[in-house]
Amino acid sequence: MSELAERRKRGRPRKEARSGASARAAILKAAAEEFAERGYEAASLRAIARRAGVDSALVHHYFDDKADLFTASLEAPLRPDRALEVILAGPHDEIGVSIVRFLLEQLENPKAQARMVAILRTALSSGPGSRMLREFLTREVFLRLATAAGGDDDARLRANLAAAQLVGVMITRFVLKLEPIATAPAEDLARRVGPVIQWHLFGDPSQPLA
Amino acid sequence: MSELAERRKRGRPRKEARSGASARAAILKAAAEEFAERGYEAASLRAIARRAGVDSALVHHYFDDKADLFTASLEAPLRPDRALEVILAGPHDEIGVSIVRFLLEQLENPKAQARMVAILRTALSSGPGSRMLREFLTREVFLRLATAAGGDDDARLRANLAAAQLVGVMITRFVLKLEPIATAPAEDLARRVGPVIQWHLFGDPSQPLA
Known part of the structure; x- marks a missing residue:
């Protein structure tokens, strides 16, 4: 988990920092909506990217997999x-x-x-x-x-x-x-x-x- | 519990049935309020009677004790x-x-x-x-x-x-x-x-x- 935290902290280069943070926030918001509406099983990373208005690759840049995005969107205190x-x-x-x-x-x-x-x-x-x-x-x-x-x-x-x-x-x-x-x-x-x-x-x- | 159910069913004599039922309902309503406000420990049957506008003896007529009144007010499915x-x-x-x-x-x-x-x-x-x-x-x-x-x-x-x-x-x-x-x-x-x-x-x- 600390490796992941590090990667997130490192994030994008400085000049893109702001748009990166807001893209990540948009993905988390879209994820929360998608999971609530469709459940964990039926939700897809592709649909979450579409809902957030970002490319699927960007979802994979910030989150390892569906479980990672789900727990991040819940602000889960453990994995x-x-x-x-x-x-x-x-x-x-x-x-x-x-x-x-x-x-x-x-x-x-x-x-x-x-x-x-x-x-x-x-x-x-x-x-x-x-x-x-x-x-x-x-x-x-x-x-x-x-x-x-x-x-x-x-x-x-x-x-x-x-x-x-x-x-x-x-x-x-x-x-x-x-x-x-x-x-x-x-x-x-x-x-x-x-x-x-x-x-x-x-x-x-x-x-x-x- | 079946003895209690029987006693409740038997209830009051026929001519008092209506006022009896409404007194019992008033006690249950007062109990729900008292328990919610004061908690189980601090709630008293005397205060519940006062709140319901009935004599304490009537509370004891319908309910065995505080636990009985509490579970009845919650419509608890078991004791x-x-x-x-x-x-x-x-x-x-x-x-x-x-x-x-x-x-x-x-x-x-x-x-x-x-x-x-x-x-x-x-x-x-x-x-x-x-x-x-x-x-x-x-x-x-x-x-x-x-x-x-x-x-x-x-x-x-x-x-x-x-x-x-x-x-x-x-x-x-x-x-x-x-x-x-x-x-x-x-x-x-x-x-x-x-x-x-x-x-x-x-x-x-x-x-x-x-």
Whole structure:
């Protein structure tokens, strides 16, 4: 992600800086409209370029792919798709704890938390934001988790249940602000929730947990 | 709960039926206002009676206690406080699975689901409904869970984590409607989520789950 941030900062040459920034802003605005109207699946980078009145190549200059443009248009405080790629390639036994640790560490910052709360509220609303977020998560997050968990229907359900535990932790900690979960150290939660994520994804449901 | 429903149906004698129904409606309206303004903790049955322009005794005639009036004013599709009392008094090893089974069975009905979705959205909003629901859940649900789990600070955190898993299941199943969790049989979910609830509440967090 820092490589990307650097590339964005470097951006265009100085004399084009202003028009570059405004082109990027136009693309983000067009993307937000396109995703809200058509959902994440049906939205295309080509249609977003057309809507923004820029060449498709310029969209690819600023954004790596659809997931990158989507998360930028949402001002998402983290990139679950990229993090998962790294975590799933790491030690198998630590996948659950790494996912929880990543999520909570990225959300330590109050601005990141506030943005995540806004995104959660959008996801849970009855508006169009709910569909685009569901489609993004299904395509870019749950599919990766389900593939890691075995790839069949059962794995898809287990990926949903892992996601349910994570969504529940974010909601009780950052939205409802229940105590003591709201102020518990991230590492304590990683230690307690990590094994649950691991079990949902890879455990044997016929075996008792306790 | 059926005893209560019967008592309400029996209600007042026929000739008082109309004024009885309107008094009950006035109490519910006053309760909704009082809970929204003052939260669950600070609201009192006496203040609600005053606001409704009825005698306190009439509030007690229609409603057993504050939790009863609160859930009636929300048209809550289930009574987590009462269910927990019964479940926690049952077999210790089945507490987790019984909680999940109760929750999902009560929400099989589409009307109950729709009502629960509305309540979840209120809880997650930035409005006053969020506070009153957080206070109700803390007082009437999490405190019972935490007491069952040992009663100390650690037990309070474990009760929060169990609640987080349950909230996450409701949100992914009924609000986000992710597949396959949205259409999975309740009993499959009880079998998979029950052990997680049991482990959060009573398991040894220093032991691996898998």
